[in-house]
Amino acid sequence: MRDYRTSYLVIWRVMDVLEAVFAKALPKGGGRMTPYFMLTPAFILVGALAVGLLYIGDSSLRVLDRTTFLFSDYYTLENYSRAFTERFTYTIIWRSLFGAVMVTVLTLALALPYAYVMVRTHSSVLRKLLLIALFLPFFIGQVVRAYGWLIILGTQGIVNDAIGLVGVEPIRLLFNYPAVLFGLVQYMLPFGVLMLAPAMTAIPEEVEAAAGSLGANWSKTIWHIVLPMAKPGLIGAGIVVLTLSLTDFAMPAILGGGSQDFIANAIYDQFFRTSDQGFGSALTIILIAIGSMMVGVVFMVFGAGTLALGRDEK
């Protein structure tokens, strides 16, 4: 038999103290301000980012004096005008933009059937398998996956060994543009599928069956039913993949071997090789501007899709 005198649990005592503290701090409860109090910690966290952006903006307006290696104490737009006159900037911006668009198209084309099968299959084993095949690379991280590609595609790698068996000379599969794009597509695929899957679930299977019973064949059903109804998911996934691949650092750095730099690599080099913080900051601002413009264009043309936090979505 339990002794009831001591059974006033410790956790209850803790609760009492907490309630007392809470009542002391907010005598009338949170009232209408409650949600704002709850949002405060997250606000402060993101605030660090906002402050960081201000620092970037500030140093992008200061120019490096190459004789003293000090930054000017006056503001100037010189870094920006330099960025827009140098050929180098256009090369890397074009390379990143084109790469991001290509990666997005390829990723969506691969993610759509994957998500479709994953949602529609009646075999729970297959679904679980597809989910695991998706989450494992998602959870492994970029560097390790890029390392895997180095092993597979290297001159001593698996692919070259395989084609060597049929008498083909080793070819250089790494450190070129397609290798970077390939790595990026594989990196983005889990993001794409995970953003698409909920939108796919939202399409009732009956609608497809109805289209079928009205005489639509398989390709017509996909084109007229599935694609239009998956549009919000496609937009959401597209935006995420587009911005992530536009701004990626690791894949161009590892699979491009320094010859296929994207904007992020150029920014890194400005900070850590050239030590020109001002020019690097200007490039960062330009990258943020390009990224936001691209998202803005997609929003205006296609709408916001599934990208929304909280209750607006429901």
Next chain:
Amino acid sequence: MSIFTLSAPTLVVLGASFTSGNIIQFPPDGFSLKWYWAIIGEQHLRDAFVRSLQVAVICVLISLPAGTLAGIALSKYVIRGGNAIQVYLLLPFTIPLIGSGIGLMLFFGQIGILGNLWPVGIATAVINIPFMIWAVSSSAASLDPDLELAAMSCGAGPVQTFFNVTLPAVMPGVITGSLLMFILSLNEFLVSLLLVDARIVTLPVQIYNSIRSIITPDLAAVSVVFIAMATLAIVLLDKLVGLEIFLKSK
């Protein structure tokens, strides 16, 4: 079926990481665990791994309360200026990682906390916090306001109501979010690269640096450590909330 071609790259990487775990040449000449013994013996790899774990723990400790509260607030209340708040809270996703990393580097440098490990944890919490908010707010559908009122009318204070009624309702989201935060923070490369110096490199940065100099078989063994962590996270996720939660339409 197209799914096989789709999952092929994933599976190939997997296979490659596993087979090459023992020897770097292909085809491998024999199976051995000697590289695993090698990495256990290597102090700098062990230290880097412990540092990565510390960063991930700090990240979860910070983002769990912040993200849970924000997620509940966003889904439970109609908030004035809600759209502006959403745009603001999505900043970590809309600002490119290199921008966030550089910004935090300048900010942390200015207030003189660079060179420590905990700011890296804070940074990974900041850049991934939308995942946490997302996870919690999407599981808040099962949150019944009447239940909270019932608890209150039975004499529970606001704190007790929160811990005994509100929090359990969004628990699947909290678990999903925390696991995501932990694993993303553990793997975080670019922001780590920008915020650490030679004394406090994390494991992804250590691997990156080693790839650049020379590719040795022990790296493959280290990669398997990450794969093992990922597998563990997936098993946990599946057991605790079920992977199918990600297929749910919101």
